[in-house]
Amino acid sequence: QVLHGEARRGRPKARSAAAALRRLNSAVHYVPYRGALGPRSALRIVRQFDIVADCSDNVPTRYLLSDACVLARKPLVSGSALRLEGQLVVYNHGGGPCYRCLFPEPPPPDAVTNCADGGVLGAVTGIIGCLQALEVLKIASGMGSSFSRAMLVFDALEGRFRNIKLRPRKADCAVCGERPSITCLQDYEAFCGSSATESCRALRLLPxxxxxxxxxxxxxxxxxxxxxxxxxxxxxxxxxxxxxxxxxxxxxxxxxxxxxxxxxxxxxxxxxxxxxxxxxxxxxxxxxxxxxxxxxxxxxxxxxxxxxxxxxxxxxxxxxxxxxxxxxxxxxxxx
Ligand SMILES: [Zn+2]
Structure with missing residues (x-):
């Protein structure tokens, strides 16, 4: 949220973010990809980079990115925020778990509140986003991450950060375990029973x-x-x-x-x-x-x-x- 301003309203988010970042540091090469990440494009894109940051806002994309990072052996710096709370974890790094190790099954679609329904305070996403950027820099420079076996939970209302210790990688995880059953990317929208794009992220509970x-x-x-x-x-x-x-x-x-x-x-x-x-x-x-x-x-x-x-x-x-x-x-x- 903090990368996007009124002047670029209506522009694709990837391009708007690249434009904002270019203004901060023009020496970096930015490659915006327009369009939603899907099972067909994810591996090809993820393989080109050393570190992946998940800044998405929906469950299917979280599983997709996590599986792609396990298959491509890339660390995944994952941030999420809703209303007045944020979370940060680094998956698939330093012996820590992947997203599926923690959440083997997706939640029922009607139990998920997304940002469009629940809302999020822009400053909260900014705080989590800056922390993600920091972890990316630490991993890139060889300092390692503080969150490969811990989840940071930020409560904006209480003004409190907490670290929750995470279990290590699960030996029987379907994707990063010793005998994985998932060896290629799947249909994540079907797996989660919900759509990854906001315009059609509508529940159909009623006839x-x-x-x-x-x-x-x-x-x-x-x-x-x-x-x-x-x-x-x-x-x-x-x-x-x-x-x-x-x-x-x-x-x-x-x-x-x-x-x-x-x-x-x-x-x-x-x-x-x-x-x-x-x-x-x-x-x-x-x-x-x-x-x-x-x-x-x-x-x-x-x-x-x-x-x-x-x-x-x-x-x-x-x-x-x-x-x-x-x-x-x-x-x-x-x-
Ligand atoms: Zn796993």
């Missing part, structure tokens, strides 16, 4: 019938169809922007089955129902930033007891408020 487009929702608003709009984003995001008529209950509270939040929701559903004929089920449309959390919330609403909440039909608004901002209301803030 199409349980989802509506922003255009459909606008038509429904214009026709004054009775319904409840439920915004499930965290309070900080609601404070940035919101649709005025939305009722707000954060997803976290729904997941925790928070009693006060559920009572509030029940009351609002009841009030809205009084505007209708009381015969048919009340539609509840759920919205979040990008349309991932809203699907999780719809699943929870579908399980609520009809004895307390009455008959409701919960649906998710595809693409969330950011789709609303790009397709319906260009004055709606994007963040």
């Amino acid at each position: 199409g019938a349980d989802r509506v487009s922003v255009q459909h929702y606008r038509a429904l608003l214009q026709a004054r169809v009775p319904h409840l709009l439920l915004d499930v984003r965290p309070q900080v995001e609601v404070d940035i922007c919101r649709l005025q008529h939305a009722v707000h209950v954060p997803l976290r509270k729904l997941q925790d089955r928070d009693e006060e939040a559920l009572r509030y929701l029940q009351k609002r559903i009841c009030e809205e129902r009084q505007r209708t004929d009381g015969q048919s089920a009340l539609p509840v449309y759920v919205v979040c930033k990008l349309g991932n959390d809203s699907q999780k919330a719809v699943k929870i609403l579908q399980e609520l007891p009809a004895t307390e909440f009455g008959s409701v039909v919960a649906k998710d608004i595809r693409g969330g408020l950011m789709a609303w901002a790009t397709k319906i209301d260009s004055t709606f803030p994007q963040y």
Whole structure:
């Protein structure tokens, strides 16, 4: 994040980063590669360099890069950041583990929060990125790394750095172990059940019938169809922007089955129902930033007891408020 500025908005990140670095040190030769790293290109690219830094933001690319570095015998300086936390590890170096040694199985796709959904403070990525650069320089100059058997965890809110000791390389690791089952690169998006590119990093938890487009929702608003709009984003995001008529209950509270939040929701559903004929089920449309959390919330609403909440039909608004901002209301803030 700290390499990219407003002046280069819209430019490919690799080129923008190369331009920023060239301004810092023009004596270095920079080679930007445009396009996503895939199983077909990764080994060819990784083999040309002595040290690899993982600055990616998604699980499939982390497995891909780690496997490629094991196969090409390169150290991997890996950094990650989310919200107010960052981590740093050097994989496949000095007898330490690879990414797969620590995480043999990918997490379930709906348990992963990415930067686009969760957000990250630019300064946090800057701190982790500078530490990555430092480890790269230490390895390149023969000083070795402090993090080949330790994970650095940075908590920006507490202002604290901690080192967690890591186990050594696993003898039975599928890629760096003694009898590896992975000897070439695979389809990592299929392995992880999620996409590596942001534009299609969308969850599909619900069938199409349980989802509506922003255009459909606008038509429904214009026709004054009775319904409840439920915004499930965290309070900080609601404070940035919101649709005025939305009722707000954060997803976290729904997941925790928070009693006060559920009572509030029940009351609002009841009030809205009084505007209708009381015969048919009340539609509840759920919205979040990008349309991932809203699907999780719809699943929870579908399980609520009809004895307390009455008959409701919960649906998710595809693409969330950011789709609303790009397709319906260009004055709606994007963040
Ligand atoms: Zn391993």
